[in-house]
Amino acid sequence: MSADIWLITGAQASGKSTIADLLARQFERGVHVRGGQFYRWAVRGWVHVGDDAPEEEIVRNLRLRYRLSALSAAEYADADFTTVVQDNIYGQDVAGWLDLVAPRPRYLVVLRPSVDIVSARDAARTTATGKIAYRGDFTPAINDLHVASTPHDLGLWLDTSSQTPEETVANILARQDQARVPTNSNPPRPPAGKGGIGLTGQR
Template identity: 45%
Template sequence: MTQGRGERGVSRDEPGPAVVLITGVMASGKSTVAQALAERLSRAVHVRGDVFRRMVVSGRAEMVPGAYEEAVAQLRLRYRLSAMTADAYAGEGWTVVVQDVVLGEELAGYVELVRTRPLYVVVLAPEPAAVAMREAGRGKNGYGAGWTVEALDRVLQEETPRIGLWLDTTGQSVEQTVDAVLAGLGRARVDGAVASG
């Protein structure tokens, strides 16, 4: 890691050219934390995975519980595109903060897609009640079409491999969460292949 200086003149460790994946359920704070983390680093890019989903103009198949083959194929295409984009930026010397909902067996698959090392995985895991409160207070609605906060939290807690740094951010501010991510980079680092089951 390389040394950098924060906004308040406090030195901190930075990941340097690397990929940092920020994942968690919808409304867990991924985009806000990812943006704030990128802003704290001296040379960083924020890759929003959902951008690749929104690029599909017609024929988009949404991920719903029990999604059919086309929806899963489109999800995995989105993951491949964000991983390739992250690798391209990291290859040019950037720290890339990727933010997306990558849960269940797909998390191990995403680790395999990213060629850049070091790779850091950060899972935001606030309590479901906090997620529901955040969802109610934001302008967009991520839940619906069969998903509930509780159902997606079960996928996170019961089906997602425990890799990287898991943070219960329930009582944390954005700045506190970014501090925790930077302080926990050693635990967030994923070097090799990850078993999906």
């Protein structure tokens, strides 16, 4: 019997890191996997959306990132650690990622605070840490469209605009049944390729 696997997604600066970490700490054996960590381990050659590189290479790296987070989550869950993964995964890529960790118990939470709140949080985070999530034409409003492209019949969707992190986690746990992703027998689907929602300027 495998432990549960949670996927937390949402726009950049929507609170994924904070919520995922706090949620993982609610379990007796909890793990927080940061999807972005996998590209940081590549000391040379990794390309991102927006880089001057062939789209095929960008997609290949993005799929690798998703596979690595899924593999890590599966190994932790099989060792009886409830695992919470956070990453910028949108659209059909979400269903593809969830298929990669099936048939283990899976939960999906989509954080969707208002665009204005995301903008304010991003500005505050940039001031505090120097991290820049949005560049050029990639804005919170555009990123919200990527979030909205995720199948709405999957998981628990939360407008966290007026919630504290503690309130959000309490809400997630209280509505865990709504976050549960039904198990199916479909074979794993790779994340979207050319033109897929994965190409969103994310880091």
